[in-house]
Amino acid sequence: MNIETAHLICYSPTRTTFTTIQHIANGMDVPTTQSLDLTLPPGASDAEISIKGGIAIIGVPVYAGRVAPMAAERLKALRGNNTPAIIVVVYGNRHYDQALYELKTLVEASGFVVVAGAALLGEHSFSTPEMPIAEGRPDESDKMAARDFGASVTEKLKHLSDLSALVPLKVPGAFPEGAYAGPRKIVPDWKASLCILCGLCAEHCPTGAITVGKTVTFDASRCTVCCACVKGCPKGAVAFNQPKIHNIAGVLHTNCKTRREPELFL
Numbered sequence: 289m290n291i292e293t294a295h296l297i298c299y300s301p302t303r304t305t306f307t308t309i310q311h312i313a314n315g316m317d318v319p320t321t322q323s324l325d326l327t328l329p330p331g332a333s334d335a336e337i338s339i340k341g342g343i344a345i346i347g348v349p350v351y352a353g354r355v356a357p358m359a360a361e362r363l364k365a366l367r368g369n370n371t372p373a374i375i376v377v378v379y380g381n382r383h384y385d386q387a388l389y390e391l392k393t394l395v396e397a398s399g400f401v402v403v404a405g406a407a408l409l410g411e412h413s414f415s416t417p418e419m420p421i422a423e424g425r426p427d428e429s430d431k432m433a434a435r436d437f438g439a440s441v442t443e444k445l446k447h448l449s450d451l452s453a454l455v456p457l458k459v460p461g462a463f464p465e466g467a468y469a470g471p472r473k474i475v476p477d478w479k480a481s482l483c484i485l486c487g488l489c490a491e492h493c494p495t496g497a498i499t500v501g502k503t504v505t506f507d508a509s510r511c512t513v514c515c516a517c518v519k520g521c522p523k524g525a526v527a528f529n530q531p532k533i534h535n536i537a538g539v540l541h542t543n544c545k546t547r548r549e550p551e552l553f554l
């Protein structure tokens with residue numbers, strides 16, 4: 289099978305997943321790429337998105353050991369039409385637990401044929417200069433691993449006459465049981481003295497939880513604690529300082545220092 293187009297599909301509030309799947313696509317060396325970024329709230333016309341032909345590279349971040357819930361929600365709009373797909377979970381050096389298995393299940397339910405998978409590393413959303421967690425990842429070594437993975441998928445497909453000849457892919461884990469156990473209904477702290485009301489936090493928010501006027505307000509029922517607003521604020525006016533997030537970040541900073549490496553499934 290020769291692949292002409294790669295559809296780069298991601299949900300990526302702090303952009304490590306976005307960067308990672310771009311490197312995979314670079315390694316695949318396909319003539320055309322098309323981007324479908326599911327990070328921002330969808331418009332009314334995006335109720336159903338049909339992907340046909342080429343290959344899809346579908347990347348999501350891991351939240352509490354599973355596919356970030358908002359990503360899982362937005363992936364439901366996709367129709368795969370038997371398009372081959374590479375599935376990618378990006379996580380912050382704790383673990384990806386059930387996320388890759390869950391993503392495989394969701395993507396197959398949408399009509400894609402999963403040909404390869406990877407669990408790759410990104411700076412943890414809760415990482416700060418004071419309490420770094422996987423800071424700076426994906427780094428050069430991660431990017432090279434992503435490119436090499438892309439090249440290996442191209443090579444694998446070259447030797448495949450068609451998708452019916454594919455040996456079903458196995459990835460570790462099981463479909464997660466129970467409700468999502470990650471943090472929710474928490475909003476960031478906002479420092480009026482530092483804020484210039486530029487509105488970038490609201491622009492970056494994947495759930496439309498932020499309103500900027502003469503002041504900045506956060507809707508706790510919509511906030512997913514993704515930290516896009518924190519990392520996107522040029523003035524450091526937005527931060528999660530509450531004990532709950534601060535304590536989680538502290539535990540991760542202490543316990544997740546050993547570098548985890550990319551895991552590839554081909």
Ligand SMILES: Cc1cc2nc3c(=O)[nH]c(=O)nc-3n(C[C@H](O)[C@H](O)[C@H](O)COP(=O)(O)O)c2cc1C
Nearest residue numbers: 301302303304305349352353380382383410412413
């Ligand atoms: C609410 C939340 C929960 C997270 N849970 C995990 C986790 O279980 N394991 C892990 O290693 N990283 C976890 N992370 C870190 C993200 O997976 C990681 O930072 C990822 O690179 C973010 O992707 P993005 O840059 O595309 O948003 C979590 C991040 C957030 C915001």
